[in-house]
Amino acid sequence: MEPVPMLLAMTYRAMGDQFHDRLRQIGLEPLRPAHGYVFRFLKERRATTVDIGQHLGVTKQAAAKIVNELDEWGYVLREPHPTDKRAQYVTLTTKGRDYLKFADNLWSDLEGEMAEAIGEDTVATIKQGLTAYLRHVHGEDQPGLRPVW
Amino acid sequence: MEPVPMLLAMTYRAMGDQFHDRLRQIGLEPLRPAHGYVFRFLKERRATTVDIGQHLGVTKQAAAKIVNELDEWGYVLREPHPTDKRAQYVTLTTKGRDYLKFADNLWSDLEGEMAEAIGEDTVATIKQGLTAYLRHVHGEDQPGLRPVW
């Protein structure tokens, strides 16, 4: 049997490809994974570009590029930080929130199909197992999200 | 709970980082994942550069770069294809096989630690589940291995 990381990489790609294909079928412009992860991150909290970079596991400059794109495309906007005049909060626009909602539905469709294929309890075990492992490896301080290839 | 693909990406990175760190601790030059995947691929079969590219999910030109590196570093060598004068078989040298053996031990250490953390049966379920899912998604014809970020 393949080593675990290979299975992870292959499954990641398989799911990502399907996600991407379906977005295109529907005609929604397929952003890159990083963009989606930013949406998801911003949904839960207010964050600066630096925060986003940290979450993605890239430099603040790389994060700034992504934020710029999302801004140009109308998915996020910047608002002044209430107390720190250097900083800006990046926040989702309605368009951004809509995209996220749509993507989330698509993900849960895909997860449902996975459950059909290998069993709902197996999917649950996988999710819990990986979550537990991640918690075990680096307690509370989440690492970068980006896989390094 | 996070969507499955995020968990996959994060776990992939977490394991990869540990692998990388330990290789460095030991002083072994840390190749990139792609190199390791090539070793693993060549262990099982004879392959040309084109085959390798297909396996990795990249163009033959990209595969050629990787093979060139491995050649320069002494991990593989090229030998003439017995019947096709255009083609070359890429084969592992002893150095390549040794590296692979070492890496495999390291991977199984890491997998053992994962089993300690979340339970041996959970790891087994994860491996079987992902394998089954991959088989379900694209029957026998394996797709590229590289995660797209």
Next chain:
DNA sequence: TAAGGTTAGACAACTTGGTTGACTACTTTG
């Protein structure tokens, strides 16, 4: 068996998505 289409590999130009480094304006700490 010659002709037309395909393929392995090499070379070059380019694109993408990141990096490092430097700098300004502002903030925090001692």
Next chain:
DNA sequence: CAAAGTAGTCAACCAAGTTGTCTAACCTTA
């Protein structure tokens, strides 16, 4: 209040891929 640290921006660079082109060899197939 001075010194150190931080958010964001700009610019130069880099790594790892891509596309496109070419040659030599291969594979029909008529």
